[in-house]
Amino acid sequence: MSATRVTARGPAVIGGLSRLDRFLPVWIGLAMGAGLLLGRLVPGLSAALDAVKVGEISLPIALGLLSMMYPVLARVRYDRLDTVSGDRRMLVSSLVLNWVVGPALMFALAWTLLPDLPEYRTGLIIVGLARCMAMVLIWNDLARGDREAAAVLVAINSVFQVIAFGALGWFYLEVLPGWLGLSQTALDVSMWDIAQYVLIFLGIPLIAGYLSRRLGERARGREWYESSFLPKIGPVALYGLLFTIVILFALQGGTISERPLDVARIALPLLAYFFLMWGGSFLAGRALGLSYDRTTTLAFTAAGNNFELAIAVAVGVFGVTSGQALAGVVGPLIEVPVLVALVYVSLAGRRLFRAKETAHA
Template identity: 75%
Template sequence: MTVDAPVGQPLSTLDRFLPVWIGLAMLAGLVLGRAVPGVATALDAVTVGSVSLPIAVGLLVMMYPVLAKVRYDEVGAVARDTRTMVLSLVLNWLIGPALMFALAWLLLPDLPEYRTGLIIVGLARCIAMVIIWNDLACGDREAAAVLVAVNSVFQVFAFALLGWFYLDLLPGWLGLSSSGLDVSPWQIAGSVLVFLGIPLAAGYLTRVVGERRRGREWYEERFLPRLGPWALYGLLFTIVLLFALQGDQITRQPLDVARIALPLVLYFAIMWAGSLWLARLAGLGYARSTTIAFTAAGNNFELAIAVAIAVYGATSGQALAGVVGPLIEVPVLVGLVYVSLWARRFFPDTRAGVTP
């Protein structure tokens, strides 16, 4: 899905067969994890913010090209759009966690460890892969950059508080069993700094220097087309490593994975569809609505996995639920990219952020 290609321009082989490459990357990761003893130990030997260094590199490679495409001189207009900001904050910090809490308790009442892990996933709002899904679906890059930054700030200050509310306070009010969540704000801030701060700074500097030296026309028509494919290379690399790291655990517990997967699929579908519909009702155009939908549906699995491992241990059910999160999110949100592109016909203006 080449987001900048003119209508009628043929898609590249990478874009045209993206679901195939993702499926092959998942399979390659599973085979690698099963065929090479000790690969998981090797991947976890060096970590960045509690995340494997090779996976961290893949995520940074994935995010940098997309953030280099952002027109930072247009970001201010997004920040001043009250409808976009309020709707995104409500969806991410009120509706999203509440929906995951409800689905986890409804579908996993007898599996407290997995249920807790899913609630943690619901609290960790997306600051990484959402950039890719938004770009593939022709969303508003400038809006995505702003919303991801806002989510990052809220994540630092709100994650631990919401964890206490949904894992301890609210279950007590409802007469349900509760479990605490002890996580440092510094751990969250470190995750935000690594997985958003570094690629954001690199993308901003690349655009500023590139436009200053060669002009915007050269930067967007010559430089970005060469840089763009690296985002998908980083995505595929990351998927291979994720499946290699957790493939053995997943293949040994297929029924448990299926139980965890059901609420996740429902969560991604409900959040995405509901967010797109609400944005359309609010008078936002296709690009801005799509950005709101993907930023609301995606989750920060790096943070969720890191927190689950730090609090409950690497072999815990909470950690397994965190790992299953991105493995379900990737194929589901890739499918929603295609649904989103199909849904453009229902928006009066498919380019602008706000309908006429």
Template identity: 75%
Template sequence: MTTVKPPAPPRRSSGGDPREPSGIVSGLSTLDRFLPVWIIAAMLTGLLLGRAVDGLDEALADLEVGGVSLPIAVGLLVMMYPVLAKVRYDATSLRAVTGDRRLMVLSLVVNWLLGPAVMFALAWLFLADLPEYRTGLVIVGLARCIAMVIIWNDLARGDREAAAVLVALNSVFQVLAFGLLGWFYLDLLPGWLGLGEGEQLDVSTGKIVLNVAVFLGVPLLAGFLTRHLGERRLGRERYEARVLPAIGPWALYGLLFTIVLLFALQGDRITSEPWDVARIALPLLVYFAAMWFGSYALGRAAGLPYDRTATLAFTAAGNNFELAIAVAIGAFGVTSGQALAGVVGPLIEVPVLVALVYVSLALRRRATAA
């Protein structure tokens, strides 16, 4: 009796689904594999530069327009542009995201109800005796992520279209709610709870709008135009097979450049005040872990697929450190404890969320195997 073997499944070509490791994302596989090494090297480089080059931190801090640091803006724009050029902006793809009520509602709840409340509780729990650092952490918790989450989500094979929609939604709420939430968590709530006198947070809506326009509007427009014109000229398959692998690695180059700048800006203070940095870091570690794992559990409990669950988790755990630092410096001064807490935020967020990318990919393998 002759046994007929079933045909082998067809192999994906390099022009296949860009969401799969064998597709466009494979152009970043070497960088992805050694990402922790590059992150650590970037941190050490920044610290050494900040310590070795006199006045470097002041020179970098002076390069700003309207409260926006130009060097950091360049790094973030380079980082976000390639990922946003991968997003499929057609109406069908975006409608599939906005029509997912579970995802939209969960995102609003975890970002604008749970996130600020969790950070407020942790700031008072760990830093009750250090009001400046405590206030800085609360500000970090109010600034929901609109920038780095794009790259974490992409590395974790999350839903790109969902990330773009949720980041845009966060941006709208950031403009509308940041000032109100600042008043509630810094001024009103401490008095209600008998924790002492609150603090006033004077931040203009214009500064928030400028921050959103620079760190989301510019790369989003560039990514949309690249995708639209590229598909129009080459077609979708050729665009994804040729253009995206060429620009893809620049996302991580921009990330590493930004990390070097952040550590160089505060390298001297980080190394001279390690205990203060450690005090600020502890509640941040708890916050990032609690928000990520809690949001991931909520997404799975709601029946969301892996890619959208990962997107929900990363958008909930990340924060808009550009806005938090700008607000802290504008309201309390560049040498204030609030500003230091704002800077420590991304210094802890980066390695923690890199680790969570690998956790997410392990969960993805389990979900796929099941």
């Protein structure tokens, strides 16, 4: 997000972040508070924001996500993507973590911690099926992960999402519960419904980022593009993130304040999920011998979820006032502060990789 480089020494890693990045938890806390206040104090704001849609896509949230993703994708050096596609350890690990481990873990947590709340349980399983796409690029960039690897993994997982989401929804909500003697739920969602979200939220910023780099470097050279252009657009990603958070909390602030115990019940399996997925993926990357930047990318792309898709599916299938929709909404509200905290854990964990590199030197 910023052009500032992180220092090489352990405790100084976080200090090497720019002021904007270093105080990100503060800005996010203020954005959450502002959204809650706006939702509570401005009558009709939530309904007005929710009504601004293109099809079933919330236009305010779409604008926030697109502005958040574009600067990160504009930073990607697309001529280096072949170095990522050749790393089979990372690619295979990402697919296994995202499409085998992640959905199975969320299924287990939802049934273990919410056995008496079927609507919330179903909503959480849908969240577990909607794999990373938008915000993960921000967390990866803040944690100094590999931008090129993040772009490739997000693209690959997005393709799998189009193909696998409906089938996995059928498996985890109907087939597997039937095998285990548990209650079953039908999920009717088409591949096109999924594809349109992928095309909008990944396709548009990806094309814009690619064209920016190609045209910018062709016109002025790479030095100008990376030292002058990128620093100017970098803060836009943070502003897009904060804007999205304000909108999310303004839309759902009333529900959150009216049903705090329900939110707490939903939050518990989500907290366990994010920490287990991120921590397990980070340790797996290190065990596989991946570098710090690719291990970080693997961890964040495995732990992050496509909340916009999860909310849209829950609302479209079960209704806007359903428990499934509430579970989808609580997802990003828990994910944002947790993954911000994990950015700092990741930066502090760089010393593990330096120690390993020193031992092998």
